[in-house]
Amino acid sequence: MFGIYLKRELSRRKKAALVIALGLALGIALVITVNSVSAGMTQAQDKVLKSLYGLGTDMTVTKAQAAPTDSESGRPRFEFDAGSDSDDTQSSDRVMTQGGQALKASLVTDVAKQTGVASAVGALSLNVTKVDGSFTQGTAESSTSGSDSQQGGPGGGQSTGQPRVQGGGANFDVNSYTVAGVDVTNQDLGPLATSKITTGKTFTTAQTNSKVAVVSASYAKENELTIAKTITISDTKYDIIGIATPDSSESTTDVYLPLKQAQTLADSADQVTTIYVTATDSKQIDTVKATIQKNISGTTVTTSADLADTVSGSLSTASNLATSVGKWLSIAVLIAAFLVAALLTSSAVSRRVREFGTLKALGWPSRKVTRQVVGESIVNGLIGGALGIGIGLAAAYTVTAISPTLTAELGSTASAGGGGGRMAGGGGPGQQAASSTMDIALSAPVSLTTIALAAGLAIAGGLIAGAMGGWRASRMRPADALRSVQ
Template identity: 80%
Template sequence: MFGIYLKRELSRRKKAALVIAMGLALGIALVITVNSVSAGMNQAQDKVLKSLYGLGTDMTVTKAQSAPKAGSSQGPSFKFGATSSSSSSQSSDRVNTQGGQALASSLVTKVASQKGVSTAVGALTLNVTKVDGSFTQGKAKSSTSSGSSSSQQGGPGGGTNSGGTSTGQPQVQGGGANFNVNSYSVAGIDVTNQTLGPLSTSKITTGKTFTTAQTNAKVAVVSKSYAKTKKYKVGSTFKISSTKFTVIGIATPNSSESTIDVYVPLKQAQTLGDSKNKVTTIYVKATDSKQISTVKSTIQKNISGTTVTTSADLASTVSGSLSTASNLATSVGKWLSIAVLIAAFLVAALLTSSAVSRRVREFGTLKALGWPSRKVTRQVVGESMVNGLIGGGLGIALGLLAAYTVTAISPKLTAQLGSTSTGGGGMGGGPGGGQGGPGQQATSNTLEIALNAPVSLTTIALAVGLAVTGGLIAGAMGGWRASRMRPADALRSVS
């Protein structure tokens, strides 16, 4: 009886049922879309952090660069020897540590022994500035002029010969210098544990990675973009400060562009940077990802003077369109979806209550025939629940369509990371090199991320729950009003 009556009433009121269902569907679709986009934002931020930290890295330990002493210059200096040849090629590499003050390698073991630390690996980041080119020697020439009087006197540096010809001061003509400047980053990694550290952000797509036996080998892995720029292939060779390295692999970043151009064994990097037994960054993996803040406090307490940065700390420095869109989805998007959902619930409840008011004769007659109030209420709630489920189905379909559209378009978002300090500065020209400007040059990493909108089963379950909730709210208001009707109301409504 209940099912037959329910089906007949919904068939009679298709338009009203569709209006209620569509109102709920729009609110539910907006909730699904916002939740999916927010999940995509979180995934994008994770990609940004993994591109720097690498998979499995929970925090890094560094030390801030100390202020330069008064009167000291931290700028790059290049010195070239003078030769007597008319044209001479010159080349010089300046290698300096990058990313903060160097730490003793022994701190890696100390960090690894802290409570809550699973693994710790040290790395040394270098900045290499290569200047190469050639000088061309100028030639001195004297200018001469003839005079009409033999008594003409020459000026300083000049003279007058007996024929009245004046000899001018010699001038240098021609010559000059033509130099190219190439700056790139080098990371020295612990080849015995490559699951943490800079190289863990990439995968080897050509060639091979380091072996545990190559702790001090003159071999290198280069990033895909740098290899393309320099036209390096597996087997190519290049020099850093007169040390010849052989390319054994090409690394492709897991997401976005790599911030490192060349990877070499840690010992080789320490030799290049004149930083024996030194590292600039210690990568740390915690035993429990839920206790990262506790591990951070422990390391800072037991190893003074260091800066411990977690992925959460790094996330706060991310700016650009990714950060803007994430904040928009988190604040405006979620509040907007909640407001629309509440409005949809209220509209459904009001429409259901209004429909009950127009069915006074029907419900009054049913009560006169012996239907108890609970049976009338159940009938109204049942109709509202069906409307809610229909709205939920439509809302899920619309939400999935919107999420699929976002994923198909994959809009590009940029993530700009907080600036880091590198050795740099301007360079002076001329033989003998020159002093540069400030010793620390701010650089920033801008990464490009494609936005996706994944829909999880949790989001679908939330949509179903909202559909049921909307139906219950509408049915509760309509049922309450229907339960208050008396059989006499039906008789008064008879014309």
């Protein structure tokens, strides 16, 4: 009886049922769209953070760079022999640590022992500035006068003015690139973790102090480097065994060396600049951070959440809009849809006074009338939920198909990456601002959790509308039906 009556009443009032369902559908579709876009923003930020941070890394431990003393300018110095008459090419490399003050390698073990830490690996970041070129000595020439009136007698000549140097100068190339010292015993964590070896092979655990190198794909292409070739750093040759391609973004590291070799190059034995850390529980990262800061003084612990706050550009703007404006807007629209559905249901009940009054006169109790109204509203809600899920999935698919490009600005650092500059004459080596801008294609993935949320909202909307309409229907009396008869 209940099902037959429900089907007949919904068929008889198709327009009213459709209006209620569409109102709920729009609110639910907006919730799905905002949630899927927010999930896409989170994925995009994760890609950005992986390029800064390292795949699987929960936090890093560093130490702020100390201010240089009067005797240390903090800049590389180059000395060349300009006394030779030859034009032989001269070359000099300067290797400097970057990314903060060096830490004792023993701190890696101390960090690994902290409560909540699953793994810790040390790495050494270096900047190598290579200057090569040659000096050309000039020729000193003086002008002479052959006038008889000058001293020196007839036909004599005397030098006039100061000697002038003709020709000469200097022509040097400057090439700066970054080097990362990798702990070859644990390459799943650290600077090489975000890259995949596309040519050759990676380090083996036996190559802790071998003269081998892995170079990034972009640096290899720029300098025409291939497997089996060598790269020379500070007069030390390293055999190239692999070419690494970043998984999600352009890596800021050009050359990877075993950690001990990098320490030897920088004259930084048993030192690291960064400690990469993974936590045993991703939900306890803040607690682990506080533990490390408390037990290992003088260090700075940076989590992925801290780095996320530094990301700016259109990605950050869109993320803020989706998180704040979008979610509040979807909540407001959803509440409005619920209220409209409730009011329309209540209004429909008011127009069915004769019907419900007659049913009560025939012996229907109030609870049965209420159940009938609630049942109709829940069906309207389920129809609205199905329409809303369909519209929401279509909107999310459209966003993914268009894949709008967002820009993530990570800030510029004073380092030169990969490229070379050219200077002539008496200029000195300079640094270029490394580009820290990334383009990320936005997607809008829809999870099962989001769909389940939409279904729950649809049922909730139907219950709210049915509760209001059922309450009104339960208050009707058989006498109301008699009054409505003309």
